[in-house]
Amino acid sequence: MDFLFLLELFINGLNTGLMYSLVALGITMIYKASGVPNLAQGAMVMIAGYLLWATIALLGLPLWIAIPFVVVLMFLFGLAIERWLLRRMVGQPVLMIVMLTLGLEILLRGVGPGVFDAAPKRLDLGLGLAPLVVADVFINRAYLIGAISAGILILLAAAFFRTRLGTKLRAVSDDHVASWAVGISVERAIGISWGIAGVAAVGAGTLWGSVQGVDWTLSALLFPAIAVVILGGIDSLLGVFVGGIIVGVLGSVIPGYLDPIVGGGTRDVVTSVLIVLTILLRPYGIFGREDIERV
Amino acid sequence: MGRIKKFRLFTGSMLVAAALASPVLQAQETAKFALFHDFTKVYTFVADEISQGQRDYVTLINEEGGIKGYKFEALVRDHGNEPQRGIELYNRAREEGVVYYNFFSTPVSNAIVPRALQDKVVLGMPLTGRADAIVGEVFPYVFPMMATYWSQAARILQYIEESEGGLKGKKIAYVHIDSPFGREPIPIVDKLSRQKSFELRTFAYPSPGNEQSAVWSDVRRYRPDHVILWGAGNAQLVSIREAVRNGIDPAKMLSVVWLTETDMKNVGERTAIGIKRAEVVKPGRDHPIIQRILDKVYKAGKGAGPEERVGSSYYNYGVADMVVTFEGVKLALEKFGPPLTSEKLKLGLEMIRDLDTQGFMPPVTITEQDHQGGGYARVSQWDGKAWVPVSDWAAAFQDVVWEQARESAAKFNQTK
Numbered sequence: 001m002d003f004l005f006l007l008e009l010f011i012n013g014l015n016t017g018l019m020y021s022l023v024a025l026g027i028t029m030i031y032k033a034s035g036v037p038n039l040a041q042g043a044m045v046m047i048a049g050y051l052l053w054a055t056i057a058l059l060g061l062p063l064w065i066a067i068p069f070v071v072v073l074m075f076l077f078g079l080a081i082e083r084w085l086l087r088r089m090v091g092q093p094v095l096m097i098v099m100l101t102l103g104l105e106i107l108l109r110g111v112g113p114g115v116f117d118a119a120p121k122r123l124d125l126g127l128g129l130a131p132l133v134v135a136d137v138f139i140n141r142a143y144l145i146g147a148i149s150a151g152i153l154i155l156l157a158a159a160f161f162r163t164r165l166g167t168k169l170r171a172v173s174d175d176h177v178a179s180w181a182v183g184i185s186v187e188r189a190i191g192i193s194w195g196i197a198g199v200a201a202v203g204a205g206t207l208w209g210s211v212q213g214v215d216w217t218l219s220a221l222l223f224p225a226i227a228v229v230i231l232g233g234i235d236s237l238l239g240v241f242v243g244g245i246i247v248g249v250l251g252s253v254i255p256g257y258l259d260p261i262v263g264g265g266t267r268d269v270v271t272s273v274l275i276v277l278t279i280l281l282r283p284y285g286i287f288g289r290e291d292i293e294r295v
Numbered sequence: 296m297g298r299i300k301k302f303r304l305f306t307g308s309m310l311v312a313a314a315l316a317s318p319v320l321q322a323q324e325t326a327k328f329a330l331f332h333d334f335t336k337v338y339t340f341v342a343d344e345i346s347q348g349q350r351d352y353v354t355l356i357n358e359e360g361g362i363k364g365y366k367f368e369a370l371v372r373d374h375g376n377e378p379q380r381g382i383e384l385y386n387r388a389r390e391e392g393v394v395y396y397n398f399f400s401t402p403v404s405n406a407i408v409p410r411a412l413q414d415k416v417v418l419g420m421p422l423t424g425r426a427d428a429i430v431g432e433v434f435p436y437v438f439p440m441m442a443t444y445w446s447q448a449a450r451i452l453q454y455i456e457e458s459e460g461g462l463k464g465k466k467i468a469y470v471h472i473d474s475p476f477g478r479e480p481i482p483i484v485d486k487l488s489r490q491k492s493f494e495l496r497t498f499a500y501p502s503p504g505n506e507q508s509a510v511w512s513d514v515r516r517y518r519p520d521h522v523i524l525w526g527a528g529n530a531q532l533v534s535i536r537e538a539v540r541n542g543i544d545p546a547k548m549l550s551v552v553w554l555t556e557t558d559m560k561n562v563g564e565r566t567a568i569g570i571k572r573a574e575v576v577k578p579g580r581d582h583p584i585i586q587r588i589l590d591k592v593y594k595a596g597k598g599a600g601p602e603e604r605v606g607s608s609y610y611n612y613g614v615a616d617m618v619v620t621f622e623g624v625k626l627a628l629e630k631f632g633p634p635l636t637s638e639k640l641k642l643g644l645e646m647i648r649d650l651d652t653q654g655f656m657p658p659v660t661i662t663e664q665d666h667q668g669g670g671y672a673r674v675s676q677w678d679g680k681a682w683v684p685v686s687d688w689a690a691a692f693q694d695v696v697w698e699q700a701r702e703s704a705a706k707f708n709q710t711k
Contacts, residue, residue: 122560
């Protein structure tokens with residue numbers, strides 16, 4: 001076995017997996033605050049990518065101003081989703097809310113290319129294409145920076161949930177009625193969680209947009225992100241981190257050896273198998289909280 | 296004058312008036328083309344530009360007075376790359392009396408093929424659909440019109456052979472999106488690898504191709520002499536970036552037609568100088584056809600989209616589709632006269648011989664047997680600003696292409 005090849009697949013898989021974690025972070029943030037699995041996060045990442053591109057290419061703002069500007073826009077976008085869509089679903093079964101987020105994903109997938117034109121857009125962060133070569137192992141610089149950014153954002157998210165506001169959001173997630181009873185504005189808390197998911201989408205949209213360009217395919221990142229949250233545990237930030245690494249590494253190493261034998265395309269199979277096995281063996285994921293309901 | 300006499304006079308004068316008016320009515324006859332696209336799903340990267348090129352050429356023909364008393368109407372609708380929606384659109388268009396259909400989507404076109412054959416309506420399939428539809432005897436109403444993916448792959452290999460002095464012993468990596476489109480040329484490339492004694496290894500990346508790092512690590516370690524890229528849209532951008540990151544010389548990479556100026560701008564204009572692509576239509580505005588469009592359509596404010604798109608590679612593909620179709624219309628009306636029907640258009644297309652587009656396209660000859668138009672393509676190279684031709688138009692290894700096409704068409708014949 002070529003050890004260097006294995007190492008390269010492992011390192012690049014790890015970095016890619018943490019980039020998936022960036023997308024998954026938005027799903028977990030909303031779930032931790034409102035108990036809603038958000039299936040529109042892929043499209044939110046795409047919208048964030050489009051907005052950043054438009055801010056730079058059409059408004060002519062420099063990147064360092066464009067990013068905070070889009071962060072504000074996406075926070076407001078998240079708030080708007082909660083205000084105009086989610087709030088109307090209060091009291092409805094969770095399944096209906098999940099379907100609503102899925103509908104939103106499909107709607108945004110059409111709206112993004114419709115408004116901004118379907119041609120792929122360039123998002124240049126000035127990272128360059130030269131790889132980082134360590135002992136003949138080529139490490140993708142953009143993915144490495146993406147992975148480090150993901151790690152930082154996950155740590156920030158963990159810190160946020162230890163603040164007063166974060167504690168309120170966790171309380172809301174645990175029990176809406178009890179939260180109301182102690183004076184927490186549940187609607188506001190859920191709105192803020194959607195706003196924060198919008199902010200997380202900017203991180204993912206920026207970094208993924210820089211490596212693949214901006215078009216509707218950014219929304220396809222939902223699939224690996226779903227695998228990450230199922231494996232790691234949908235309510236766990238540690239799960240997002242570890243789940244991302246596992247999905248990324250297995251999705252890189254296994255196809256690296258299997259593809260040449262079977263003719264390719266096994267990465268999605270690996271991801272799918274991970275989802276199925278996790279649901280069968282550990283439905284709450286590696287770090288997810290197992291809720292026990294009294295009947 | 297008696298009542299009956301008055302009535303006869305009135306009727307007679309009406310008949311004379313109708314007879315005199317008939318050329319006027321004929322001049323106002325409108326033929327409909329169904330130019331449907333996937334504006335919202337997979338082909339979004341190409342649909343807007345190709346559609347604009349098609350519509351602008353239809354407008355140009357109308358502005359120039361139409362053909363033999365006919366004006367033309369382009370029906371433009373979205374099928375979202377979904378065969379069922381495509382079939383619904385087809386049924387609706389049939390009721391509207393459409394004479395030419397182009398769905399510009401492989402899955403939708405393939406779903407329509409049996410209906411088009413049964414209903415005897417012309418289905419244009421340039422750059423999409425079944426590669427074996429070039430066999431006119433089996434697919435009499437289906438017209439690929441331009442070099443199919445099989446012929447493009449063959450032309451790329453022929454170019455390598457010519458420029459390297461042979462293919463023997465070369466290592467060629469075929470990197471493709473893992474979809475029917477990506478896998479389509481493999482039988483041809485594989486056959487040629489055995490025939491020409493070069494080493495072929497295929498590398499597939501999962502659709503939609505936004506993450507390919509593991510594949511390109513493997514490609515780099517394979518140390519290929521040449522890399523053939525078979526993807527589209529953003530997947531192509533990711534492929535090129537990953538290749539460059541892995542130190543693969545862009546000059547060793549050759550792509551299917553789906554790589555354009557817009558893609559190169561998105562990759563970075565100077566990132567992959569030297570990369571090559573198969574080409575079936577001349578890009579740019581430096582051509583009489585495109586100049587006519589600018590003069591007669593855009594100056595009149597009748598363009599179907601932004602003027603800056605005029606002359607892009609994809610735009611010109613749309614124009615080329617219409618150039619060939621209208622030649623078929625012209626020949627059909629000249630030979631058979633009005634009314635224009637799909638059956639007559641089929642025969643008109645099959646009468647096209649060495650269509651001279653002053654270099655806009657290779658010479659096109661469509662016969663009852665050959666619906667590909669000859670299978671000509673060339674290779675062009677990105678110089679940092681534009682695509683520059685590095686070879687002549689040529690039809691490569693057509694014996695292999697036609698052997699494969701006849702084999703596949705025979706299977707279709709057995710199962711239909």
